[in-house]
Amino acid sequence: MSNTTTSIAQAGTRTVRFRIKRADGHKKNVRWEEYDVPVTSGSEGSGSANVISCLQHIAANPVTRHGERTTPITYDVGCLEEVCGSCTMLINGHVRQACSCLIDTCAPRDGDVITLEPMTKFPVIRDLWVDRARLFETLKRTSAWVPIDGTYHLGAGPMETPDEQQVRYKLSECMSCGCCLEACPQYLIEEDVENWDSAFVGAAVISQARYFNMHETGASTKKLRLDALSEAGGVSDCGNAQNCVKACPKEIPLTESIAAMGRAVTVHKIKQFFSGQ
Amino acid sequence: MTTTPTFMDRHHFLLRRLHSLTGIVPIGMFLIAHLTTNSTIVWGAINTRAADPLRAADGVVQVGQAGERLARQVGTFQHEVAYINDMPFLVLIEITLWLSIAFHAVFGVMYARSGRSNTRRYAYQGNWRYTAQRWTGYIGLLFIIYHIGTLRWGWTFLQPNNEPWSHAHASSTLAAALRGHEGAWSIGGVFVAILYFTGVTSLIYHFANGVWTAAITWGLTVSEKAQKRWGYVCAGLGFALMGAGWSALAGFLALDYDAARSIEAALHGTPQESIMVQQDATETPHTPTMHITQANTPLTTEGGDN
Numbered sequence: 001m002s003n004t005t006t007s008i009a010q011a012g013t014r015t016v017r018f019r020i021k022r023a024d025g026h027k028k029n030v031r032w033e034e035y036d037v038p039v040t041s042g043s044e045g046s047g048s049a050n051v052i053s054c055l056q057h058i059a060a061n062p063v064t065r066h067g068e069r070t071t072p073i074t075y076d077v078g079c080l081e082e083v084c085g086s087c088t089m090l091i092n093g094h095v096r097q098a099c100s101c102l103i104d105t106c107a108p109r110d111g112d113v114i115t116l117e118p119m120t121k122f123p124v125i126r127d128l129w130v131d132r133a134r135l136f137e138t139l140k141r142t143s144a145w146v147p148i149d150g151t152y153h154l155g156a157g158p159m160e161t162p163d164e165q166q167v168r169y170k171l172s173e174c175m176s177c178g179c180c181l182e183a184c185p186q187y188l189i190e191e192d193v194e195n196w197d198s199a200f201v202g203a204a205v206i207s208q209a210r211y212f213n214m215h216e217t218g219a220s221t222k223k224l225r226l227d228a229l230s231e232a233g234g235v236s237d238c239g240n241a242q243n244c245v246k247a248c249p250k251e252i253p254l255t256e257s258i259a260a261m262g263r264a265v266t267v268h269k270i271k272q273f274f275s276g277q
Numbered sequence: 278m279t280t281t282p283t284f285m286d287r288h289h290f291l292l293r294r295l296h297s298l299t300g301i302v303p304i305g306m307f308l309i310a311h312l313t314t315n316s317t318i319v320w321g322a323i324n325t326r327a328a329d330p331l332r333a334a335d336g337v338v339q340v341g342q343a344g345e346r347l348a349r350q351v352g353t354f355q356h357e358v359a360y361i362n363d364m365p366f367l368v369l370i371e372i373t374l375w376l377s378i379a380f381h382a383v384f385g386v387m388y389a390r391s392g393r394s395n396t397r398r399y400a401y402q403g404n405w406r407y408t409a410q411r412w413t414g415y416i417g418l419l420f421i422i423y424h425i426g427t428l429r430w431g432w433t434f435l436q437p438n439n440e441p442w443s444h445a446h447a448s449s450t451l452a453a454a455l456r457g458h459e460g461a462w463s464i465g466g467v468f469v470a471i472l473y474f475t476g477v478t479s480l481i482y483h484f485a486n487g488v489w490t491a492a493i494t495w496g497l498t499v500s501e502k503a504q505k506r507w508g509y510v511c512a513g514l515g516f517a518l519m520g521a522g523w524s525a526l527a528g529f530l531a532l533d534y535d536a537a538r539s540i541e542a543a544l545h546g547t548p549q550e551s552i553m554v555q556q557d558a559t560e561t562p563h564t565p566t567m568h569i570t571q572a573n574t575p576l577t578t579e580g581g582d583n
Contacts, residue, residue: 094398183399232285241407241408247399259504263497264496269291
């Protein structure tokens with residue numbers, strides 16, 4: 001197969017080798033497979049290949065570079081423009097979105113190798129597809145939303161200052177992709193759902209709690225979020241390695257959010273100590 | 278959760294904050310006092326009044342082979358040691374420190390074990406600091422146990438020179454403990470000196486980095502800029518303490534045992550011993566061993582070391 005693709009290679013076309021870690025389930029039948037994929041440089045006018053387009057190429061004809069016929073590789077994908085976070089995986093060992101990983105950038109030369117692995121902090125469903133349910137459960141645990149339900153029309157919310165908007169706009173870009181959790185040495189895989197309530201919530205959720213606490217209407221349930229973040233697995237479980245802010249594809253100031261929530265929880269707990277509420 | 282929350286879970290926040298607090302008060306404050314006190318074995322040289330009790334009528338200091346500089350250094354350090362020993366409620370201060378260290382250590386080990394270092398994959402500076410914070414904690418804990426055991430609780434089996442600690446002879450016994458021998462270094466002494474260097478360096482890093490992370494934990498430094506600025510302050514604190522710790526170590530390792538012994542004896546009123554040590558050093562250079570027994574500090578000096 002690889003011989004065929006190389007022989008028909010035209011100017012500007014090269015072969016990139018994909019090493020992919022596959023599995024039938026979490027820790028089930030884990031194996032590595034290699035595929036050679038022909039790619040055309042973006043400057044040739046046909047658009048840049050990315051990791052997802054290469055996975056689609058493999059799916060069209062799933063044959064390894066040793067000529068072995070296999071099955072299409074399973075992966076999660078949604079928007080294809082780095083705003084949904086579904087296709088997050090380890091690419092050459094670093095966590096990022098596959099859709100925004102351009103082959104011209106990460107494998108510019110003929111014969112370059114790209115390694116794909118599923119995220120390690122979530123259980124694998126199949127191949128590169130992981131189950132990030134814990135992340136969404138944790139958002140629920142910290143009441144990471146604005147309460148707008150009422151028995152009557154609540155009217156328009158209070159005005160927000162431009163300064164607050166500036167901060168909150170950046171925080172709003174979080175897509176719950178899990179890059180910060182994958183890079184965090186304090187966030188570990190937890191398969192037992194029973195433990196999700198006491199395991200570390202991670203940077204994304206702490207930042208979301210800050211996002212909703214800063215919201216004029218969201219602030220009405222501030223106490224719920226601060227209580228949740230002061231419990232086991234809350235903001236004090238952070239070890240300040242600060243990998244999260246480096247790994248975040250949206251460059252959200254996660255370490256600032258952690259410190260801001262550390263401050264909020266400190267004040268909240270001191271008030272609670274003296275007021276008893 | 279279906280199970281009842283454990284004690285640890287119910288008081289999670291309080292325990293975490295107490296862990297952070299004890300690292301600074303009292304442990305960190307004690308570390309600063311301890312290192313600055315010990316560094317007087319070098320910086321005591323600029324303390325012009327330290328040698329006054331040893332000055333003869335003509336204003337010259339001459340105790341054994343020791344001159345003005347050494348008299349100031351040992352004089353200052355001995356004065357500090359005596360000051361600490363005369364503190365009221367010293368035993369309460371000690372108990373508070375031991376309890377704080379025990380609490381910080383037990384919970385620290387537990388918290389450290391809740392993470393998995395990943396510097397291989399994410400080799401960022403901050404990640405290395407995180408990993409180093411945990412390792413220096415482990416090393417520092419073992420070092421503190423050794424340090425208190427040998428110099429406070431009187432363990433002699435881990436002391437190459439088998440000499441128990443004596444407050445009245447703090448300078449000389451510490452020099453002998455670090456070198457493993459009163460005079461030249463022994464093999465065991467090399468290990469003790471390396472252990473001290475590693476232990477002291479680890480603990481200073483652990484403290485300085487701990488002050489930096491505590492500011493984030495408590496929410497004192499929020500913006501990235503503030504964290505960076507505070508980082509420089511903490512690095513400055515760390516380097517200053519490294520300077521104090523390393524100079525103390527170098528000062529004791531280079532200390533002339535017999536000369537320090539004479540100064541201590543002159544300061545703490547055992548003139549007989551001061552004379553005997555001098556005699557030992559000057560008159561019987563080839564006598565293999567000479568035992569001088571004091572009230573409660575058995576002491577061995579060997580001839581020919583000078």
